[in-house]
Amino acid sequence: xxxxxxxxxxxxxxxxxxxxxxxxxxxxxxxxxxxxxxxxxxxxxxxxxxxxxxxxxxxxxxxxxxxxxxxxxxxxxxxxxxxxxxxxxxxxxxxxxxxxxxxxxxxxxxxxxxxxxxxxxxxxxxxxxxxxxxxxxxxxxxxxxxxxxxxxx
Amino acid sequence: xxxxxxxxxxxxxxxxxxxxxxxxxxxxxxxxxxxxxxxxxxxxxxxxxxxxxxxxxxxxxxxxxxxxxxxxxxxxxxxxxxxxxxxxxxxxxxxxxxxxxxxxxxxxxxxxxxxxxxxxxxxxxxxxxxxxxxxxxxxxxxxxxxxxxxxxxxxxxxxxxxxxxxxxxxxxxxxxxxxxxxxxxxxxxxxxxxxxxxxxxxxxxxxxxxxxxxxxxxxxxxxxxxxxxxxxxxxxxxxxxxxxxxxxxxxxxxxxxx
Numbered sequence: 001x002x003x004x005x006x007x008x009x010x011x012x013x014x015x016x017x018x019x020x021x022x023x024x025x026x027x028x029x030x031x032x033x034x035x036x037x038x039x040x041x042x043x044x045x046x047x048x049x050x051x052x053x054x055x056x057x058x059x060x061x062x063x064x065x066x067x068x069x070x071x072x073x074x075x076x077x078x079x080x081x082x083x084x085x086x087x088x089x090x091x092x093x094x095x096x097x098x099x100x101x102x103x104x105x106x107x108x109x110x111x112x113x114x115x116x117x118x119x120x121x122x123x124x125x126x127x128x129x130x131x132x133x134x135x136x137x138x139x140x141x142x143x144x145x146x147x148x149x150x151x152x153x
Numbered sequence: 154x155x156x157x158x159x160x161x162x163x164x165x166x167x168x169x170x171x172x173x174x175x176x177x178x179x180x181x182x183x184x185x186x187x188x189x190x191x192x193x194x195x196x197x198x199x200x201x202x203x204x205x206x207x208x209x210x211x212x213x214x215x216x217x218x219x220x221x222x223x224x225x226x227x228x229x230x231x232x233x234x235x236x237x238x239x240x241x242x243x244x245x246x247x248x249x250x251x252x253x254x255x256x257x258x259x260x261x262x263x264x265x266x267x268x269x270x271x272x273x274x275x276x277x278x279x280x281x282x283x284x285x286x287x288x289x290x291x292x293x294x295x296x297x298x299x300x301x302x303x304x305x306x307x308x309x310x311x312x313x314x315x316x317x318x319x320x321x322x323x324x325x326x327x328x329x330x331x332x333x334x335x336x337x338x339x340x341x342x343x344x345x346x347x348x349x350x351x352x353x354x355x356x357x358x359x360x361x362x363x364x365x366x367x368x369x370x371x372x373x374x375x376x377x378x379x380x381x382x383x384x385x386x387x388x389x390x391x392x393x394x395x396x397x398x399x400x401x402x403x404x405x406x407x408x409x410x411x
Contacts, residue, residue: 011341021334030158040184050375083228083229083230083383084230084232084233085230085380085396086396086397087365087366087396087397087398089206090208091209092206093206093208094206095209096207109282111281116205116396116397117233117381117382117396117397118233118234118236118263118381118382118396118397119205119233119236119239119263119276119277119278119397120236120278120279120290121266121277121278121279121280122229122232122233122279122280122281122282122288123203123279123282124282125281125282125283125325129188139366140365140366140367141367142396145230
């Protein structure tokens with residue numbers, strides 16, 4: 001991300017925070033191109049998540065009555081989303097050691113799991129270094145495009 | 154091993170090795186080290202050849218072991234379609250070097266190549282993200298030229314009366330792959346790939362079984378959907394879309410006569 005972008009993001013967040021005060025809303029979320037910015041009072045402070053646009057419906061303004069976003073793991077800033085439809089495997093072979101489990105420390109690029117579609121085995125990497133805090137899929141079960149697979153924080 | 158002049162003109166390169174653990178593992182290691190392909194890696198023999206889900210691919214000298222590395226050729230969601238592209242290229246190459254197999258060779262979902270219902274080649278495709286959203290895809294292809302595993306409903310070119318050295322098959326395969334990749338066009342023209350695959354596939358319209366972690370399900374193999382998933386119509390009328398699993402066909406679907 002360029003310095004320009006960062007500056008714009010900061011300005012945008014500042015504007016949204018101001019708007020939040022003026023309107024009395026608890027949460028505002030906007031999405032542009034591949035960037036989504038959400039500003040909320042509780043429980044999360046400020047989050048700025050880049051996600052594939054197709055993976056999430058565009059939400060311009062969340063009414064105060066909306067259910068808390070924290071319940072939806074796909075909205076979690078640490079969510080690793082499936083880039084394809086297929087079957088998820090947590091190990092390289094049946095009965096093998098899982099690539100990553102809850103509590104595993106991973107480096108960016110480490111394989112978290114494999115998604116198979118049409119005998120194409122796709123290694124899904126950790127998008128960032130951190131700790132796996134949630135595993136949201138079961139070994140050998142189908143996953144959809146955009147489905148949250150794991151949370152890495 | 155040698156590439157044809159047209160493949161070389163197409164920018165394809167070749168690294169021919171004697172012995173390697175696995176041509177797929179080697180190609181993925183190259184991608185991690187910055188190689189962007191298209192690059193073929195071939196070997197005379199593999200010491201840890203692998204198949205789907207950790208299965209062993211026996212790799213004696215005399216057979217073909219080749220992997221094609223490509224980077225960023227398709228969006229990740231379209232990469233699985235390469236299974237059909239590779240299967241068609243393999244069919245093209247095999248029937249070019251052994252024309253007598255035309256009519257006896259057929260494809261089994263998603264990418265097995267059969268001769269009279271027996272497996273003669275296997276394809277294993279592996280994808281890894283190398284730079285953010287850029288997917289490196291390695292298509293590993295093993296063809297039984299001289300040897301095949303015993304008793305596993307497998308065959309080899311030699312067993313079918315076709316003496317084809319792996320070198321000759323490889324040159325034809327690299328050419329066929331280039332043509333089929335151009336036809337597919339990074340997924341933009343999967344409709345044509347899909348239609349060509351369906352025309353050569355076994356079991357379409359027949360009752361088949363699909364084995365996966367969830368167990369075995371049975372139904373009529375109706376067609377492929379627009380992304381390449383197997384469309385299975387079950388007896389209760391439900392339609393299942395299958396992205397992964399082993400297809401088991403009755404002998405009749407394979408065209409095998411007892």
